Amino acid sequence: MTSPHTHHIHDETVPVLDFGGQTAQLICRRVRDAGVFSVLVAPTITAKELRAMNPKGIILSGGPASVSAEGAPTMDPAILEMGIPVLGICYGMQLGCHLLGATLTQEDHREFGRAMLNISQTGKGLFDAIPESTQVWMSHGDQITDLAAAELEATASTDTCKCAAVRSTNPKHNFRGVQFHPEVTHTLHGPDIFRNFLYEICECSGLWKMADFANEQAEKIKALVGDKRVICGLSGGVDSSVVAALLHKAIGDQLTCVFVDNGLLRKKERDLVEHTFKDHFNIDLRVADASKDFLDDLAGVTDPQEKRRRIGHRFIEVFKEAAHDIEDAVFLAQGTLYPDVIESGHGHSGNSANIKLHHNVGGLPEELGFDLIEPVRELFKDEVRALGTVLGVPDAIVWRHPFPGPGLAVRVLGDITEEKLDIVRNADEILLEEIVAAGLYRKTSQVFAVLLPIQSVGVMGDGRTYERVIALRAVETQDFMTADWARIPFDVLARISTRIINEVRGVNRVVYDISSKPPATIEWE
Numbered sequence: 212m213t214s215p216h217t218h219h220i221h222d223e224t225v226p227v228l229d230f231g232g233q234t235a236q237l238i239c240r241r242v243r244d245a246g247v248f249s250v251l252v253a254p255t256i257t258a259k260e261l262r263a264m265n266p267k268g269i270i271l272s273g274g275p276a277s278v279s280a281e282g283a284p285t286m287d288p289a290i291l292e293m294g295i296p297v298l299g300i301c302y303g304m305q306l307g308c309h310l311l312g313a314t315l316t317q318e319d320h321r322e323f324g325r326a327m328l329n330i331s332q333t334g335k336g337l338f339d340a341i342p343e344s345t346q347v348w349m350s351h352g353d354q355i356t357d358l359a360a361a362e363l364e365a366t367a368s369t370d371t372c373k374c375a376a377v378r379s380t381n382p383k384h385n386f387r388g389v390q391f392h393p394e395v396t397h398t399l400h401g402p403d404i405f406r407n408f409l410y411e412i413c414e415c416s417g418l419w420k421m422a423d424f425a426n427e428q429a430e431k432i433k434a435l436v437g438d439k440r441v442i443c444g445l446s447g448g449v450d451s452s453v454v455a456a457l458l459h460k461a462i463g464d465q466l467t468c469v470f471v472d473n474g475l476l477r478k479k480e481r482d483l484v485e486h487t488f489k490d491h492f493n494i495d496l497r498v499a500d501a502s503k504d505f506l507d508d509l510a511g512v513t514d515p516q517e518k519r520r521r522i523g524h525r526f527i528e529v530f531k532e533a534a535h536d537i538e539d540a541v542f543l544a545q546g547t548l549y550p551d552v553i554e555s556g557h558g559h560s561g562n563s564a565n566i567k568l569h570h571n572v573g574g575l576p577e578e579l580g581f582d583l584i585e586p587v588r589e590l591f592k593d594e595v596r597a598l599g600t601v602l603g604v605p606d607a608i609v610w611r612h613p614f615p616g617p618g619l620a621v622r623v624l625g626d627i628t629e630e631k632l633d634i635v636r637n638a639d640e641i642l643l644e645e646i647v648a649a650g651l652y653r654k655t656s657q658v659f660a661v662l663l664p665i666q667s668v669g670v671m672g673d674g675r676t677y678e679r680v681i682a683l684r685a686v687e688t689q690d691f692m693t694a695d696w697a698r699i700p701f702d703v704l705a706r707i708s709t710r711i712i713n714e715v716r717g718v719n720r721v722v723y724d725i726s727s728k729p730p731a732t733i734e735w736e
Contacts, residue, residue: 220418224249228254228256230274232302247415258292261295269295269297272302273301285306296408297385301390327344327345327346329343332367338366338376339407347369354372363378366387393405453596459492467537471499473618475617499529499533506627510627519620549588645706658697665679691733694727
């Protein structure tokens with residue numbers, strides 16, 4: 212019997228060549244969801260560089276260009292001669308077919324949206340155990356013709372696209388393509404198509420599991436750190452909390468966490484962090500209470516950017532002072548995620564990222580002199596949550612909604628005072644209590660209260676009031692790049708409004724924000 216430690220999660224990798232399609236990240240996600248590690252790579256990667264990754268399969272993403280357009284991205288044709296299974300999606304299919312010798316024709320009509328796919332595949336393959344007729348999502352203008360010259364055959368079609376899926380008849384090429392997008396939810400059997408590719412065609416065994424990732428990363432951290440200390444800046448959010456739990460698993464009491472109380476936190480936030488990390492994990496946690504300094508810095512400041520600048524500057528000063536007291540600290544840990552890495556332009560890596568060391572990332576200045584450890588930089592947000600669960604981080608933290616770095620400073624519009632912070636804190640607590648009680652917390656992505664810089668007329672008892680306005684914001688989103696306002700039931704909103712007006716002194720009006728992103732942002736400042 213094979214030892215479970217014989218294979219490692221990165222022994223099975225399926226790189227995705229990113230041709231600029233909006234859903235390239237989603238392809239990575241679908242492959243990982245199916246149990247196989249996947250990473251985006253630049254389309255300029257060579258066959259030799261790909262072979263060094265020892266991939267089980269290769270996927271070519273969609274893209275906005277037309278393969279026949281001048282300057283359209285292409286790839287090393289030798290990739291199709293490697294003998295490794297290749298799956299082309301939309302643009303990726305057209306490029307693969309074109310490089311193998313098929314002809315591309317520009318049609319008068321685009322095929323965009325839902326379409327019915329009719330499968331004609333024989334034998335085992337991409338469409339194994341999928342109904343002969345199924346809904347897919349199309350988005351293309353060009354069509355592939357002249358398949359025989361490229362040693363290809365069609366395996367599926369739609370009413371307007373004869374070659375909606377193809378495969379090589381020459382086993383040397385091991386190429387398959389689909390003109391539709393199996394990664395989007397509108398393609399009903401998309402996950403099955405990915406599973407067929409990964410398990411039937413690439414013969415993967417599904418090594419990408421969070422428990423294994425936790426063990427492997429812990430071993431790597433241990434080897435990297437040796438007998439030195441690591442500092443982890445804890446914010447109370449999901450990412451830094453999971454990083455702290457992973458480091459604790461790896462190096463135990465060589466970890467010191469620093470939590471900066473800036474006076475701009477949610478209600479009982481400091482208590483939650485102290486209870487979780489001191490009591491639950493028994494971690495060496497240092498709390499730097501600098502709330503007075505932060506609030507002094509913010510006195511009279513109304514400009515959101517200036518608020519952020521002052522908070523960032525003070526945070527670095529406070530953190531630097533706290534870190535100075537920790538002996539033998541060589542490493543600083545940070546909860547950078549894979550989407551952050553991609554957005555910063557470093558996501559196209561020919562090698563598996565693993566634990567990377569960097570300097571001066573995330574605003575902490577180089578003079579701190581630490582090497583940066585980013586142990587979850589390969590993971591998407593939902594994977595970090597899964598890792599947190601594996602590591603025993605309490606649900607109250609694993610499923611926490613994101614909270615902005617400047618805290619409530621960007622949720623009190625205008626100048627900051629203790630009184631205003633108390634109002635927004637108390638309103639926010641009521642809002643979250645009711646959202647949780649209604650079973651809506653995990654169905655929403657971010658929910659919070661904002662104190663507006665206006666006052667409105669109201670009636671309380673027999674007298675008129677002139678008091679403050681609270682805006683409620685609740686959004687649903689996959690990636691926080693775009694977001695839609697959450698359709699909270701009116702009876703829940705009514706309960707929240709009544710409680711805030713009755714229980715939070717100084718508020719006589721509650722409004723609900725029904726703007727999507729874009730054009731609005733999620734936060735108000």
